[in-house]
Amino acid sequence: MxxxxxxxxxxxxLLVVAVGGYLLVEYRGRMGQMLRGLMSWGMIVVGLMAAYGLWNDLGVQMVPRQSVATNGEVVLPRARDGHYYLSLEIDGTPIEFMVDTGASGVVxxxxxxxxxxxxxxxxxYLGSANTANGIVRTxxxxxxxxxxxSYEDASLSAYVNDGAMDGSLLGMDYLGRFRVEIDQDQMILRR
Structure with missing residues (x-):
C-alpha cells in the first residue's frame, strides 16, 4: 500500500473509533435502541443508493426520444449528454442514431x-473517413x-465503419433533406 x-x-x-465510542457511551445500557437506529439509517442509505442507481439506469429511458407533431414536424429533445438522438425505421427495423450535423454522411x-x-x-471497405479517432475505413x-x-425515402446512401463506434451517426446526407431548427433544448426537423 x-x-x-x-x-x-x-x-x-479514527473516524470509526470516534463515532463508535460516542455511540457506546451515549447508548450504554440501551444497545437494542442503538442497533435499531443504526439499522434504520443503514436502510435509508441503501435506499438512496438504489434510487440513485435506478435514476441513472432508467432516466434516459423515461425521457422521450422523439415526437412527431400533427403538422409533420419531428421534435427531438436534447439528451442529458447534450446530443440529439432519433430512431429511423429502415426496412421495418428501428435503428437509433445520434444526430451529427458535423458529419457529411450516415455512418x-x-x-x-x-x-x-x-x-x-x-x-x-474502399472508402475512408476522418473522425475524431483518426482515419477509419468505410x-x-x-x-x-x-x-x-410520416416521412419516407425509398433509399439512402450510408457507410459502415470498419472501426469501433459507440453508436450510428446521422449526418447531413439525410439531415439535408429537412429544414433543421434548434430552439432551446430541442431540434425540430421539417420538410
Whole structure:
C-alpha cells in the first residue's frame, strides 16, 4: 500500500473509533435502541443508493426520444449528454442514431449494419473517413425504405465503419433533406 492509502485507512479507522465510542457511551445500557437506529439509517442509505442507481439506469429511458407533431414536424429533445438522438425505421427495423450535423454522411456501426442484414465481414471497405479517432475505413451501402415519422425515402446512401463506434451517426446526407431548427433544448426537423 502506498502512503495515501495508509493515510486514508488510518483516517477512516479514527473516524470509526470516534463515532463508535460516542455511540457506546451515549447508548450504554440501551444497545437494542442503538442497533435499531443504526439499522434504520443503514436502510435509508441503501435506499438512496438504489434510487440513485435506478435514476441513472432508467432516466434516459423515461425521457422521450422523439415526437412527431400533427403538422409533420419531428421534435427531438436534447439528451442529458447534450446530443440529439432519433430512431429511423429502415426496412421495418428501428435503428437509433445520434444526430451529427458535423458529419457529411450516415455512418452505421457494424452491429447496426448486421441488424439490417448486411454482413460487415463481407463488405468491401474502399472508402475512408476522418473522425475524431483518426482515419477509419468505410464501406458504402444503400439503405432501403427509410422512415422517420410520416416521412419516407425509398433509399439512402450510408457507410459502415470498419472501426469501433459507440453508436450510428446521422449526418447531413439525410439531415439535408429537412429544414433543421434548434430552439432551446430541442431540434425540430421539417420538410
Amino acid at each position: 502506498d502512503n495515501e492509502v495508509i493515510g486514508r485507512v488510518l483516517y477512516l479507522g 452505421l456501426t457494424q452491429s447496426d449494419a448486421q441488424k439490417l442484414g448486411f454482413d460487415p465481414g463481407g463488405l468491401v 464501406a458504402r451501402i444503400t439503405l432501403e425504405n427509410v422512415r422517420l415519422g
